[in-house]
Amino acid sequence: MSYVEVDGLRLWYEEHGEGRPLVLLHGGFGAVETFGAILPALAGRRRVIAVDLQGHGRTADVDRPLRYESMADDVAALISRLGLTEVEVLGYSLGGGVALRTAVQHPALLRRLVVVSAPCRRRGWYPEVLAGMPEPDEAAGERMRGTPPHQLYARIAPRPGDWPRLWAKTGELLRRDYDWSAEVAALTVPTLLVFADGDSVTTAHMVEFFGLLGGGHRDAGWDGTDRPASRLAVLPGLTHYDIVASPALPAVVLPFLTRPARAPG
Structure with a gap:
């Protein structure tokens, strides 16, 4: 458990287990504790490196906006600073966007990518989810005091008083439009997309996202040889x-991470 200096940011990370490195990126208003329930299963097969992203958990905020792209650069800098190669990256929700941008911006670093409950374009969220995204601001942060995410933040953050600021900066991020479809279509890293059947991402977008990665265009064949490298x-x-x-999450993630590259089935 330590900090690493990346572009003026003291980025918190902690390690668990042994084996091939797997970087975990939490969702909005979370921290490495987000993965507490599944960490033992993952660390039993991997050297897990769990990160607190900018302004979250034990990583204090700095004077720059929250952006998927800059947080992806932070993750890439951490990977390089630790001297890691052929890294697997798993990101959930906001962390899923950061993981995806890491693959887009730093493809040579990744062996596998897992995106959990995150779209590749903003309009992949359900309309009612998008309608709520303008809400996060300092006032919303004040209303969230006493909730489990705030209790965790108050316990571990270097500056607990930054809680309303985190909400305001996250709200500004969530209101920004994006569409990474063309960049996703150009990815070559094998990617696993994982969603819930009651997710905040539309089922239509799940299929669209998978299609950009080469999935769902044809029958895989009796022996699976025409199956794409990516999975849904x-x-x-x-x-x-x-x-x-x-x-159920590590139950689908671990087989994907451990199978030979581009093997069928």
């Missing part, structure tokens, strides 16, 4: 908010 998993009985704590 939709986990039943879960939502955007509980998928990251479900044992």
Whole structure:
């Protein structure tokens, strides 16, 4: 458990387990504790490196906006600083966007990518989810005091008083439009998309996202040889908010990470 200096940011990370490195990136208003329920399963097969992103958890904010792109550069700098190669990256929700941008901006660093409950374009969220995205601001942060995310932040953040600021900066990020479809279509890293069947991302976008990665265009053939390198998993009985704590998540992630590159089936 330590900090690393990256572009003026003291980025918190902690390591668990042994084996091939797997970087974990939490969702908005979270921290490495987001993965507490599934960490033992992942660390049993991987050297897990869990990160607190800018302004979250133990990583204090700095004087720059929250952007998927800059947080991806932070992750890449951490990977390089630790001397890691052929890294696997798993990101959930906001962290899923950061993981995807890491693959786009620094493709040579990644062996595998796992995106959990995150779209590749803003309009992949359901309309009612988008309608709520203008809300995060300092006032919303004040209303969230006493909730579990705030209790965690108050316990571990270097500056607990920055809680309203985190909400305001996150709100500004969420209101920005984006569409990374063309960059996703150009990715070559094998990618696993994981969603809940009750996710905040539309089912139509799940299929669209998978299609950009080469999936869903043809029958895989009797022996699976025409199956793409990337995969899509939709986990039943879960939502955007509980998928990251479900044992079903490592159950689909670990086989994907451990299979030979571009092997069928």
